[in-house]
Amino acid sequence: MAVNISAQSPILVTGASGYIAGWIVHYLLQSGRTVHATVRDPNKLSSVQHLLDSAENNPGTLKLFKADLLEEGSFDEAMQGCELVMHTASPFVLDGFTDAEVALVKPAVEGTKNVLASANRSPSVRRVVLTSSVAAIYGDNIDAQTLPNFCIDESLWNTTSSLTHNPYQYSKMAAEKVAWEMQKAQQQWDLVTINPSLVLGPALAKNSQSASIGTLKQMADGSLAFGVPHLVFGVVDVRDVAQAHILAGDTPSAHGRHILCAQSLSLLQIGQCLRGDFGQYPLPKFEIPKAVVWLFGPILGPVTRPFISRNVGYDISFNNQRSLSLGLKYRAPKTTIVEHFQQLIDDGLIRKRA
Numbered sequence: 422m423a424v425n426i427s428a429q430s431p432i433l434v435t436g437a438s439g440y441i442a443g444w445i446v447h448y449l450l451q452s453g454r455t456v457h458a459t460v461r462d463p464n465k466l467s468s469v470q471h472l473l474d475s476a477e478n479n480p481g482t483l484k485l486f487k488a489d490l491l492e493e494g495s496f497d498e499a500m501q502g503c504e505l506v507m508h509t510a511s512p513f514v515l516d517g518f519t520d521a522e523v524a525l526v527k528p529a530v531e532g533t534k535n536v537l538a539s540a541n542r543s544p545s546v547r548r549v550v551l552t553s554s555v556a557a558i559y560g561d562n563i564d565a566q567t568l569p570n571f572c573i574d575e576s577l578w579n580t581t582s583s584l585t586h587n588p589y590q591y592s593k594m595a596a597e598k599v600a601w602e603m604q605k606a607q608q609q610w611d612l613v614t615i616n617p618s619l620v621l622g623p624a625l626a627k628n629s630q631s632a633s634i635g636t637l638k639q640m641a642d643g644s645l646a647f648g649v650p651h652l653v654f655g656v657v658d659v660r661d662v663a664q665a666h667i668l669a670g671d672t673p674s675a676h677g678r679h680i681l682c683a684q685s686l687s688l689l690q691i692g693q694c695l696r697g698d699f700g701q702y703p704l705p706k707f708e709i710p711k712a713v714v715w716l717f718g719p720i721l722g723p724v725t726r727p728f729i730s731r732n733v734g735y736d737i738s739f740n741n742q743r744s745l746s747l748g749l750k751y752r753a754p755k756t757t758i759v760e761h762f763q764q765l766i767d768d769g770l771i772r773k774r775a
């Protein structure tokens with residue numbers, strides 16, 4: 422079913438204060454669209470000032486709405502008149518919580534249900550673009566070991582994460598499954614999912630809380646100077662992730678899931694991308710044997726031994742053909758990583774070093 426979204430109808434972006442959503446809203450305002458942006462606290466300037474600035478400098482129109490994933494009906498007002506809904510809001514935290522059900526799974530799953538129930542009550546809605554993740558597709562790198570070239574594609578689902586092992590990944594899988602179930606139960610709107618790998622690249626907000634910034638901060642503060650485990654991720658630029666959401670909304674024939682990955686990189690390779698421009702920082706130079714990581718990893722940081730066992734030393738790659746068919750063009754990961762590191766320095770999140 423082809424869905425043509427009118428350029429005049431407002432677009433709802435949930436979680437607009439977020440790292441990825443900030444760029445989505447910015448590009449929509451640049452192209453003159455009207456954005457209904459939901460945030461938990463529209464008066465918290467540290468979360469919304471960059472959105473207000475973008476609205477000031479671009480032809481589009483921004484309307485802020487207060488909405489919480491855990492409040493039933495919270496998105497009804499913001500969704501009025503919208504043909505397109507981009508649901509990005511979901512907690513992206515990997516540690517620092519005691520109850521994964523409360524911190525991650527409930528807001529991800531109940532939040533998706535609430536947003537889609539609002540869509541069911543809003544006759545204008547024709548398409549929902551859901552920010553899912555490759556975490557909905559696989560849980561640990563070991564899951565890819567039986568696949569040709571260790572290559573993950575959209576036909577797979579994460580069957581190995583749980584509340585106790587990789588709960589963030591579990592929350593993304595559970596939320597995407599609920600979204601497909603709710604889509605199939607009605608005929609008013611279709612669903613397109615965007616499944617990014619690790620998102621890096623400059624943030625528009627100075628105080629971004631996304632877990633995306635953790636790896637680069639560790640590269641800068643010396644905690645990886647003695648080496649890194651052989652840990653491989655897919656990497657994609659935040660600006661390309663935002664463009665993918667817009668292409669998914671505006672391409673009438675778009676359907677199904679879309680893995681976003683520019684390239685698979687190990688932690689060491691991420692460090693190497695920074696060496697030319699930021700050689701004054703204590704960047705990692707070596708990979709540490711898995712046995713050493715297994716022994717000391719859980720003492721030094723928030724990683725568990727099952728995570729180390731199932732991820733360290735296992736390569737993985739991603740089939741990004743479906744995203745290319747949307748017309749997405751990927752930035753080179755080195756550009757992404759260097760520009761992100763520079764933004765963190767400019768915004769005082771990484772200490773300047775001469």
Ligand code: NAP
Nearest residue numbers: 436438439440441461489490510511513554617619620631
């Ligand atoms: P982020 O900056 O932490 O954004 C998450 C957003 O979710 C924030 O705007 C936050 O709003 C909102 N949120 C959290 N709990 C909420 C609640 N109870 N009610 C309403 N809003 C709530 O993280 P991000 O990296 O941009 O992530 C955005 C989406 O992309 C998430 O769905 C994440 O799973 C997905 N994703 C991220 C990556 C990545 O590497 N960054 C990769 C794949 C997928 P507040 O400002 O009110 O807290």
